[in-house]
Amino acid sequence: MKISKNITKHESGKIASIKLATAKKFLSKTNKTFSPEAVLATFEKFEANSKGWFKAHQNSSKASVARQRGAIASMQLRSTPQERKVCEELRKKGFAPKLNKALSNKVIVDVYLEKPAIIVIECKQLVTFNRRQQTKKIRELAYQGYKTKFLKPSAKVIALIAANLPLTQSDLEELQGPFDIVCRKVSEVTNYCDQLGSEVSMA
Numbered sequence: 001m002k003i004s005k006n007i008t009k010h011e012s013g014k015i016a017s018i019k020l021a022t023a024k025k026f027l028s029k030t031n032k033t034f035s036p037e038a039v040l041a042t043f044e045k046f047e048a049n050s051k052g053w054f055k056a057h058q059n060s061s062k063a064s065v066a067r068q069r070g071a072i073a074s075m076q077l078r079s080t081p082q083e084r085k086v087c088e089e090l091r092k093k094g095f096a097p098k099l100n101k102a103l104s105n106k107v108i109v110d111v112y113l114e115k116p117a118i119i120v121i122e123c124k125q126l127v128t129f130n131r132r133q134q135t136k137k138i139r140e141l142a143y144q145g146y147k148t149k150f151l152k153p154s155a156k157v158i159a160l161i162a163a164n165l166p167l168t169q170s171d172l173e174e175l176q177g178p179f180d181i182v183c184r185k186v187s188e189v190t191n192y193c194d195q196l197g198s199e200v201s202m203a
Helices: 007-012 020-028 037-058 060-077 079-091 131-151 169-176 186-202
Strands: 098-100 110-114 119-126 155-164 182-184
Touching: 007 020, 007 182, 060 079, 079 110, 079 119, 079 155, 079 186, 119 131, 119 186, 131 155, 131 169, 182 186
Parallel strands: 119 155, 155 182
Antiparallel strands: 098 110, 110 119
16 A cells, blocks of 8 residues: 555554544545445444443353354455456356355465365465565465365465565475465466366366
8 A cells, every 4th residue: 555564563453543544544545435434333333232242242152153253254255356356367267266265263265166176275465565574474374374274185275476575485485385386477376277177177
């Protein structure tokens, strides 16, 4: 968004509160139809609910399950332009991708294919200001890849990365553990899926 280095601190919770004027500034750089008032209304509704049922059942297993389902439902409603572009190009090739597929209560993957084989695509837009930030995000992506491999050992796992800093050899080595291939372009992803489809057909 090219606004402030602190936006990542807001996203990660390192900065616990945000002024309404700052929030509006951030929102003005994203979706123009996105309303701060709508966000506040949703928050107030959630806060009211949390003082009722959730407060009464805060330590119960039902509350834990409800929180997990809420988080998954929220994630599945959201998608990035990068994820949507991947799905669009895969559909053109005849694939049937699923966006933000839940593999477990805690692991949601960006794009999921069941055919020609189980294929998981993690899309990452690395908007970083220095090498240290990029290294941290690469490690987070690698961790997501390892969790996916643990849950789906037979899956082919692809990383699609768009970065404003070049990937170093160390970055690539970090990702080579969990990911079968690291791509920089959507066309590389679709070509890899085509190749896997051909291999499955021949087998």
